[in-house]
Amino acid sequence: MRSVQQANAAAARSTSSPTTAGTTTATVGTIAGLASAQRRWLVGLVVVAAVFFIFIVTATSSRSPGGGQAGVQSRRWRTLGDGKLDIASQQRGQQHPDDSRRSRGRRRGDALQQYLFPTPSNPDFMGPKPNHLPANAVNTSMLTPFERQMAVQVPHFLIIGVQKCGTSALYFSLCQHPNITCAAKVKEPFFLSMPSSTRYLSAYASTAVSSIRHQYHLSYAATCFDLNALRPGQMTMEASTTYFESDTAFDIISSHLVNSHEIKLLVILREPVSRAYSHYQHDMRRKGPKPNQPRDPNNPFHGDKYASFISATKDELAILRHCREVDELYARNELPHKEAFDYEAFYRCVTATAEQYRRVNKQALPGYLLKGLYYGRLRKWLGSFPSRLHVIVYDSFRFDPVQELNKVALSTN
Numbered sequence: 001m002r003s004v005q006q007a008n009a010a011a012a013r014s015t016s017s018p019t020t021a022g023t024t025t026a027t028v029g030t031i032a033g034l035a036s037a038q039r040r041w042l043v044g045l046v047v048v049a050a051v052f053f054i055f056i057v058t059a060t061s062s063r064s065p066g067g068g069q070a071g072v073q074s075r076r077w078r079t080l081g082d083g084k085l086d087i088a089s090q091q092r093g094q095q096h097p098d099d100s101r102r103s104r105g106r107r108r109g110d111a112l113q114q115y116l117f118p119t120p121s122n123p124d125f126m127g128p129k130p131n132h133l134p135a136n137a138v139n140t141s142m143l144t145p146f147e148r149q150m151a152v153q154v155p156h157f158l159i160i161g162v163q164k165c166g167t168s169a170l171y172f173s174l175c176q177h178p179n180i181t182c183a184a185k186v187k188e189p190f191f192l193s194m195p196s197s198t199r200y201l202s203a204y205a206s207t208a209v210s211s212i213r214h215q216y217h218l219s220y221a222a223t224c225f226d227l228n229a230l231r232p233g234q235m236t237m238e239a240s241t242t243y244f245e246s247d248t249a250f251d252i253i254s255s256h257l258v259n260s261h262e263i264k265l266l267v268i269l270r271e272p273v274s275r276a277y278s279h280y281q282h283d284m285r286r287k288g289p290k291p292n293q294p295r296d297p298n299n300p301f302h303g304d305k306y307a308s309f310i311s312a313t314k315d316e317l318a319i320l321r322h323c324r325e326v327d328e329l330y331a332r333n334e335l336p337h338k339e340a341f342d343y344e345a346f347y348r349c350v351t352a353t354a355e356q357y358r359r360v361n362k363q364a365l366p367g368y369l370l371k372g373l374y375y376g377r378l379r380k381w382l383g384s385f386p387s388r389l390h391v392i393v394y395d396s397f398r399f400d401p402v403q404e405l406n407k408v409a410l411s412t413n
């Protein structure tokens with residue numbers, strides 16, 4: 001038997017065959033030949049390019065688990081300048097769990113919203129100064145041209161109210177129109193009745209700086225709409241039932257939006273007692289006691305006051321009666337005023353007494369009956385926007401929706 005050393009020596013001889021050795025020698029000879037032919041610079045260049053290429057590939061893959069595409073994406077996100085939102089993780093090279101195009105658009109819109117209309121949780125916001133945006137304001141020029149074009153599409157028409165008058169049915173019916181894009185994030189964004197909207201706008205009201213108006217529009221659109229879902233050339237719509245009775249919304253629409261935009265307003269009104277009862281049922285469903293759950297003593301909707309519609313409307317009815325009596329005194333000339341029925345005075349009395357009630361009881365009235373006093377508000381809106389406001393009667397819409405929708409289509413062109 002051969003020894004182990006003899007076997008290893010034989011194996012070593014067989015692996016370093018004469019053919020391989022010959023090839024290696026020939027290659028070395030060729031390179032040496034090239035060098036000797038004064039092409040050494042070419043070889044050097046090829047080696048440097050190869051090393052550079054390997055370095056780039058390694059660096060990109062270690063920064064981004066998703067490969068080169070995610071690397072590009074993280075740079076794109078960084079341009080928004082946000083360090084608090086998901087963008088921070090994008091900067092670290094991590095992809096958001098939901099990284100669809102739609103989701104990215106939504107997050108971008110949220111970032112925009114936070115910078116232009118910061119919430120109390122954003123301590124950097126001290127109120128804007130004329131001609132001076134907050135230092136950390138988002139640079140809206142970083143939006144893509146498509147997003148800019150889409151974002152300035154402030155709603156072409158608004159459903160301004162009234163709560164429990166069929167606004168949802170109206171909104172979703174109009175959404176089915178082929179010329180309307182329903183890209184709303186929510187049906188009721190309440191954007192124009194938010195106090196922060198007035199604060200922002202009032203600082204700029206006198207400056208008439210078009211870029212500020214542009215930013216306002218951007219932020220409004222970004223709040224209402226999923227920017228990626230908007231389509232060029234289509235109308236957009238927003239529905240917030242608080243606008244009808246909100247002075248803030250009225251002021252913004254009349255001082256700002258109507259001057260810069262062909263906006264149309266829709267309001268749908270319902271017989272006030274049915275509206276009141278629908279409103280009461282809505283509140284009880286959301287805030288009232290639930291079966292198999294203990295009653296909360298701190299929740300007024302769990303107490304006796306809201307146990308029935310009659311008891312829930314007792315205080316509001318008392319206010320209406322009180323103000324009506326005041327008016328009858330006017331009518332009998334027992335007060336210095338000579339007018340017969342003075343609705344404005346009646347409405348002022350109701351508003352003032354409801355405000356007094358809120359201060360004394362530290363709680364606002366739910367408005368089951370008071371929200372049905374349409375006349376005072378309607379007069380204000382119609383007085384300012386006679387050609388822009390289209391009024392729909394709930395019963396007509398309920399019984400012949402097609403005809404009413406056609407009238408809306410005509411009124412909004």
Ligand SMILES: Nc1ncnc2c1ncn2[C@@H]1O[C@H](COP(=O)(O)OS(=O)(=O)O)[C@@H](OP(=O)(O)O)[C@H]1O
Nearest residue numbers: 162163164165166167168169241278279282397398
């Ligand atoms: N198609 C159609 N036409 C007319 N009315 C309809 C329609 N669909 C629903 N409803 C009734 O509308 C009431 C809800 O109104 P809103 O959608 O404005 O409510 S909300 O303010 O958005 O919560 C609510 O009234 P009540 O049932 O009396 O509560 C709905 O029944």
